[in-house]
Amino acid sequence: MKIESIRLKNFKAFRELEIKKIPKMCVFVGANGTGKTTIFNVFSFLKDALTDNIHIALTKLGGARGFQEVRSRNSTGAIEIELKFSQDDKSPLVTYSLKINEEDDRPIIEKEILQYQEDSKGQAWRFLDFCKGKGEAVINQPDRITDRTELRWEKYEMKSPDILALKGLAQFEQFPASKAIGDLLENWHISDFHIQQARPERESGYAEHLSKEGENLALVTQFLYNRHRDIFNKIIEKLKQRVPGITQVDAKITEEGRVLLRFKDGDFQDPFLARYVSDGTLKMFAYLVLLYDPKPHPLLCVEEPENQFYPKLLNELAEEFRDYARRGGQVFVSTHSPDFLNGCELEEVFWLKKERGYTFVKRASEDEQIKAYMNDGDKLGYLWRQGFFEGADPL
Secondary structure: OEEEEEEEEEEOOEEEEEEOOOOOEEEEEOOOOOOHHHHHHHHHHHHHHHHOOHHHHHHHHHHHHOHHHHEOOOOOOOEEEEEEEEOOOOOOEEEEEEEEEEEOOEEEEEEEEEEEEOOOOOOEEEEEEEEOOEEEEEOOOOOOOOOHHHOOEEEEEOOOOOOOHHHHHOOOOOOHHHHHHHHHHHOOEEEOOOHHHHOOOEEOOOOOOOOOOOOOHHHHHHHHHHHOHHHHHHHHHHHHHHOOOEEEEEEEEOOOOEEEEEEEEOOOOOOEEHHHOOHHHHHHHHHHHHHOOOOOOOEEEEEOOOOOOOHHHHHHHHHHHHHHHHOOOEEEEEOOOHHHHHOOOHHHEEEEEEEOOEEEEEEHHHOHHHHHHHHOOOOHHHHHHOOOOOOOOOO
16 A cells, blocks of 8 residues: 655644645755654554554654654644555545644644545545544445445544554454554564674574664574575675675574674685674665565655665666565665766655745656656656756755
C-alpha cells in the first residue's frame, strides 16, 4: 500500500501543505531549514504515536513545549495530518486523518477518522470515527459496500484522549481496516544511520532488518548470509564494484558470544574489523543491506544518502532506491547532491521553498521550463545547480 497524498496543517514549517499523486519514489531538495526533515518527521511522529501516544510523540518532536513547538508558529487551531493510501489503481482509496489540539494544557486527539472510498467519485465509508478518546469502529469489512447498513459498528472508549484509536483496534483481527493501516505505519522505516553505531562488535542475537541507526548491521549480515545467500552474494558483488580491494564481508561469532563484522581486502590475508574500515565503505555496505532487504518496508525514508560517497556512485544509488520502490517499498529521499539528482526522473523530484516563515512544495514535473530542458536531454542535477528550481537556492 502506497501513500497517494499528504495534507498537513499547522505542522511545524508547513502551515498549509498538500501533495497529491505522490510517486513510488520521491526526492526532495531545498535549502537548509526549508523543511525536508519535517516531511520525514510526519512519518516518525505517526509511528511514535502508534507505539506510545500523542503526548510522547509530541514531546519527542517538540521537546518540553511539545504541542506548542510542533504547531506552526503564529498559528491557532489544531495540528492536522491526513494521508491517503491505495494498494493499486483498482483498490479503494484509504484516508487516515488526525486533528490534534490542546485541552487544559494537555494534547488530545480532537478527531481521528479512517475511511475507504471505492473511487474518486464514489461514496466514502468511515471505518473508524473517534473524538477525544470516544467513538465507534467497524468490526466487519465487506468486499464491496453499497449501503452503510452493511457495516457493523461498535462503540469504544480509549483509556486516555491522547491514545490513537488505531493503536488499540489494530491489535485485533476483528478490525481489518484498522489493522491494515496499523501494520503499515508500524513497518515504516525512517533511517538515521550512524556509522559509529555500526562499528562495535555486538552481543550475539537475531535481526532480519537493519535498525534505524544501524547498530545491528552485523546481525543482519549474519541473517542474510545464513537465510538469503543469493541476496548476500549480490550485495557483496555490488560492494566489490564500488569499493576497490574489498572481496568479502562476514559476521564472525567469537567464543564470548559477540558478533564481529569483518571486511576482507584481497591484498591482505587477515580481514579488517568494521571499526577500522572507512566511513564510506561501511555506509555503502549498510545501504546495500537496507536496499536489498528480502522484505522491503512499505515506506523507507533516508536523508542525504550522498554523504561519504564518491560522486560517480550516486547515480547508481538513485537507481537502487528506485528498484527498492519497484519491489514494493515506497521511498522518500532528501538530498543536497546534484550527482544524486542526475539519477532521478522528472516525476520523482520536488523542491521546497520558504516564504514568510512557512514552507511550500513545488513539483519539478509542473515547471514547463524544467520539463522542456529534460525533454531535450538535460539532467535535473545540472538544472538545479544552474538555478532553474525557482526559490530553492538560498543565495
